[in-house]
Amino acid sequence: EPEVTQTPSHQxxxxxxxxxxxxxxxxxxxxxxxxxxxLGQKVExxxxxxxxxxxxxxxxxxxxxxVERPDGSNFTLKIRSTKLEDSAMYFCASRVGTSQETQYFxxxxxxxxx
Amino acid sequence: GQQLNxxxxxxxxxxxxxVSMNCTSSSIFNTWLWYKQDPGEGPVLLIALYKxxxxxxxGRLTAQFGITRKDSFLNISASIPSDVGIYFCAGQLxxxxxxxxxxxxxxxxxxx
Numbered sequence: 001e002p003e004v005t006q007t008p009s010h011q012x013x014x015x016x017x018x019x020x021x022x023x024x025x026x027x028x029x030x031x032x033x034x035x036x037x038x039l040g041q042k043v044e045x046x047x048x049x050x051x052x053x054x055x056x057x058x059x060x061x062x063x064x065x066x067v068e069r070p071d072g073s074n075f076t077l078k079i080r081s082t083k084l085e086d087s088a089m090y091f092c093a094s095r096v097g098t099s100q101e102t103q104y105f106x107x108x109x110x111x112x113x114x
Numbered sequence: 115g116q117q118l119n120x121x122x123x124x125x126x127x128x129x130x131x132x133v134s135m136n137c138t139s140s141s142i143f144n145t146w147l148w149y150k151q152d153p154g155e156g157p158v159l160l161i162a163l164y165k166x167x168x169x170x171x172x173g174r175l176t177a178q179f180g181i182t183r184k185d186s187f188l189n190i191s192a193s194i195p196s197d198v199g200i201y202f203c204a205g206q207l208x209x210x211x212x213x214x215x216x217x218x219x220x221x222x223x224x225x226x
Contacts, residue, residue, distance in 0.1 A: 031212070035214075042217060042218045043157065043204075043216040045214060048212070056213060058213075091157070093214075102147055103159075103214060104159065105149075105157045105159075106156050107155055107156045108154075108156045110154070
């Protein structure tokens with residue numbers, strides 16, 4: 001069964017460093033998402049991406065964040081200058097793009113900013 | 115933004131018991147979804163509800179989309195140890211990028 005994959009599974013970085021989280025959505029899906037889950041809290045929407053551009057973003061997704069689909073398979077989230085409060089699980093999700101369908105989530109990347 | 119109130123926050127039940135959890139919102143959603151999350155993993159879709167009043171089952175799981183479109187419940191019958199995990203409801207708006215708004219989760223513990 002096709003699934004969303006994410007790399008790395010864990011990342012530890014120093015505050016102020018740039019990180020890139022990678023995702024490979026399900027191959028025939030057209031809509032892509034990033035979500036964040038701070039430890040012990042609920043999953044929060046960051047950004048959605050369709051047709052090579054951001055379609056919607058939350059207030060969390062500030063200028064430190066960017067997304068890109070550099071090729072036909074990868075979807076990346078870049079955090080330009082990490083802060084301690086960026087420590088969280090980051091989930092990528094994708095959906096096909098028809099009228100009634102759901103989002104499928106990857107296993108997540110656990111980011112720890114020291 | 116939209117807020118989902120999910121309850122209960124946690125549950126401790128005996129194996130074999132039935133479980134019920136629910137979500138309510140002040141906003142109308144066009145789709146309700148229920149996910150289960152195991153520690154260190156991503157949410158896994160359990161049930162998707164697309165129409166107000168819809169009642170859908172997936173094995174021992176049953177979920178309903180409230181008539182007002184502002185609530186949903188999930189029932190688990192005859193719980194087993196592998197049901198342990200965090201259950202999240204999520205609402206999805208139509209006409210937007212269809213991002214999900216998640217509830218705060220229900221931590222389920224099944225005692226043998």
